[in-house]
Amino acid sequence: MRSIWYSHSVKPRIFEKLSSLRYVDAFVKEVLRVHPISLMDGRKTAQDLELTTSEGLTIAFLKGIQVFVHAGRVHQSKKYWGEDATEFKPERWITENGEFVNVAGSYIPFCKFGDI
Numbered sequence: 137m138r139s140i141w142y143s144h145s146v147k148p149r150i151f152e153k154l155s156s157l158r159y160v161d162a163f164v165k166e167v168l169r170v171h172p173i174s175l176m177d178g179r180k181t182a183q184d185l186e187l188t189t190s191e192g193l194t195i196a197f198l199k200g201i202q203v204f205v206h207a208g209r210v211h212q213s214k215k216y217w218g219e220d221a222t223e224f225k226p227e228r229w230i231t232e233n234g235e236f237v238n239v240a241g242s243y244i245p246f247c248k249f250g251d252i
Contacts, residue, residue, distance in 0.1 A: 158234060159230070161236075162226040162228075162230050162236075166225065166226040166228065166229060169211045172208055176206060177205050177207050179203055180200060180201070181197045181198070183199050184196070
């Protein structure tokens with residue numbers, strides 16, 4: 137069994153098969169959204185930037201500053217995820233035509249700091 141798993145001919149086929157299982161992929165993403173591995177995620181700024189809060193306050197970040205984002209708050213935000221933000225719904229990741237939903241900036245495991 138081990139020799140089959142590690143053979144080069146089987147690995148790509150298994151990866152292709154698993155990648156085609158959209159609901160399984162959506163399920164895993166939803167698990168990580170609702171139960172993030174780490175509640176705080178640190179990113180280093182690649183350039184100077186300014187962010188404006190919803191209250192209109194502007195915050196300046198210099199290049200190289202370590203900034204922490206609370207993944208749990210972002211992942212449960214109704215602003216990004218809608219009124220059902222606290223519900224476990226893998227379907228939120230897939231559109232009606234079967235494409236994945238673009239969630240840049242609101243799903244921390246796979247985004248850059250500039251996307252948040």
